[in-house]
Amino acid sequence: MSKKTALITGAARGIGLATAKLLAADGWRIAMLDRDTDALHEAIQEVEDAVYLPYDVSDPEQVQAAISDLRSSCGRLDALVNNAGVADFGPIEETDFARWRTVMATNLDGVFLMSQAATPLLKASKGCLVNIASISGLRASTLRVAYGTSKAAVIQLTKQQAAELGEYGVRANCVCPGPVRTKLAMAVHSQDIIDAYHDAIPLNRYGSEREIAEAIAFLCSDKASYVTGQVLAADGGFDSTGVGLPALRR
Template sequence: MARFDGKTVIVTGAGSGMGAAAARRFSAEGANVVLVDIEKDGLDRGAKDLPGERTLIKQTDTGKRQQAEEAVQAAVDRFGGVDVLINNAGTLAQGDVTETAEEDWQRVLDVNVTGYFHMAKAAMPHLKQAKGSIVMTSSVSGLGGDWGMVAYNASKGAVSNMVRAMALDHGRDGVRVNAVCPTFTDTGMTQDMKTDETIAAFLQRIPMQRIGQPEDIAAVMAFLASDDAGFVTGVNLPVDGGLSASNGQPAQ
């Protein structure tokens, strides 16, 4: 497919995992891709196999407003505009409210919420001009709670409702705003959690009997960003192998 020929896509968190997979997917479909991440080494790895004439890397801490604005401006300067923003940068902290340090709470909110706000605010004038779209990475943890993940759940709940609010505000501008909501996905962020016991517990709940891969999520991001989803906005779409189809009761 070549759904993004001539279009420019910014991907945050593009140095690894779902962001790197998204950069590859959009590039394969013809897009100019701007890879944004706080880690330069990850950006270099993510960009090395992409066509140089359609690829730009920008080391950025999206939690800082000026850096987010500079990343968007770099995309405009290089490629002439912005058609799609993939707000994907993410981090997590484990622990309940008594165990979570204030600095961990703030770090999770800065990356997962404030960074998304900064990027969307900076990109919106260009997205209005292009009649473009935003796809954010929320989570099944933004649709329901987990044990021992209060900071992450708070951040992803905020993302899910930011998507709804922005879809209402900017639908009249021709800008669509949606989110993917993955379950446990095989990325660098989840490696410390990827034990045999954890995977077995997830497989008890996932009807498709496997955990997610970054490419699974990237494919749905591309759908939501494309004209194929031209009448879809304000949606938090589970990409979870059927996990959320359950009402929570155990298998019989």
């Protein structure tokens, strides 16, 4: 019960799983939450002594159940990494309200619900929130009316959390990944898009899941003890260039 505990949502794959592995290697007890129970069951085998939380962050009742399970299993919470998200892209005129709500329910409502439910435990530990937004929340792009808006809202929510929870010693920060070489991205990005990103990103490459996890781990650590309300773009310099990607508009 004395071991520092991190709860990571969307932990069954990608950045979430990479973060779970990294924090576990740093000595944290890890609670892994994902609604994809099959993938979560497989992923949890890769993280020693991890707590299995098969829940959906968009459902208020499931969120309460997850925090209850965490309290019973670990007795404490020192870091909540709100990583769960859905990427559903499409033109504005083809984004009906059902599609909009599906994106918002996980990407924004899930962050709000999980953070609110976890706040008493974070106050007790003087812990931290790390919300995962996106470069799409910092700069507009085509086909991302719901996704980009949800991530921009997460950035603002993070600042609200920092402003209100700071007096309790709780820190809240946000990581905005740029293009990351995940299996999903490589499956849907055409060669034109890959080439365009290479040209537009100052570091001339995609990031890795591990590199994003390193940024998250820093914000969870005591090394960031005086850092709160900040938005960290882990994007190879993509946001600083302001260069559009014509390949994404076709």
